[in-house]
Amino acid sequence: MPYTTIQVYLGPRTYEIAIGDSLLGEAERYLSVWKEKLSFASSESSKALVVTDRNIRSPHAEMVQQSLADNGWQVELVSLEPGESSKQISVVTGMYDQLVNMQADRQTLVVAVGGGVIGDAAGFLAATYARGIPFVQVPTSLLAMVDSSVGGKVGVNLPQAKNLVGAFHQPLGVLIDIETLKTLPEREYISGLAEVIKYGVILDESFFQYLEENIEGLNARESSVMKQVIARSCRLKADVVEQDEYERTGLRAVLNYGHTFAHAFEALAGYGELLHGEAVSIGMVYASRLAEKMGRIGAEETKRQVNLLKAVGLPVELPESFQFSADDILKKMLLDKKTVGGKLRFILPTKIGNVETVKNVPDSTVCEVL
């Protein structure tokens, strides 16, 4: 039985996130229940394409595959190269061929077992094949569990920019098995914690406090702490997504706290230098200092964030090797999609647990912070 389930309420696209230990071995039970939601589901034998990467294939993806096969599903598995380069259209095209070969139809499930790269690429495959077939997310990185698997954004990169081609395609369900975190490399795990801390800062002071009080459990990936943290993070993101599913009202933008800085750092540092969560961690500190400079919060609020980020091993300042000027960073930020009419917009805290969108932030103030 799962430890907990979170409902993401989106009308006819409502779905469940099941969180627990050792769920992969019984994946079929969840998938067959979720599949019944399809109005056109028939009793014919079920088909699935499991998409994963080489690092996750064994044992995680193979456990899902086995559970389905044992229950009479016709199941195929595709294992991609690990890393961002798999999030490209040519890789998805290869998977279209596989779906054609297995005579996939609108009842065939695409099952993404992996990190955000696999979820985004497999989700895009499912969103576009036959104008949309159902898919299930089985996130295995902390970032994918608390962020990319919730909200229905799927897509691939173009050489010009990340995530430039994509769709909103909600999964039929999300299966989170905490056990999979045991094999996640330390740096990837810590990087995922940046998004967790972000939820506390933007939406929930008591969650932030819970994190402050559970540093040891967090660092040891203690099962009970992980379940709480993942469930709370998914709930907070789901609350935002439910109010702004298609990113139209601007509400979903609160999730971008620290990200205007982070995207600029990532773009300038070059691939692999800074993981996304590391860049977000530094970005949140800069955004908080910016809020201080604008008289919106006190130094104490920034200090609390810095202390928590440091306690879990996240960086709070740019590495020595990062040799770009404030001007370089500013120019990159002006290219970011959150710029409106050449003016920088930021998500800034008013206290721990609340943020606001601040328009027309003067370039000079940003430069002072940098």
Ligand SMILES: NC(=O)c1ccc[n+]([C@@H]2O[C@H](COP(=O)([O-])OP(=O)(O)OC[C@H]3O[C@@H](n4cnc5c(N)ncnc54)[C@H](O)[C@@H]3O)[C@@H](O)[C@H]2O)c1
């Ligand atoms: N769709 C969204 O809303 C959304 C939100 C945030 C990020 N993203 C996307 O997510 C991607 C980043 O996701 P990520 O950080 O999970 O990257 P990732 O998928 O590349 O995974 C990181 C690394 O960890 C490995 N890994 C994952 N789970 C593992 C496990 N349990 N055991 C061992 N190794 C494991 C992967 O093989 C990979 O090498 C980016 O492409 C980003 O654009 C999407």
Ligand SMILES: [Zn+2]
């Ligand atoms: Zn992020």
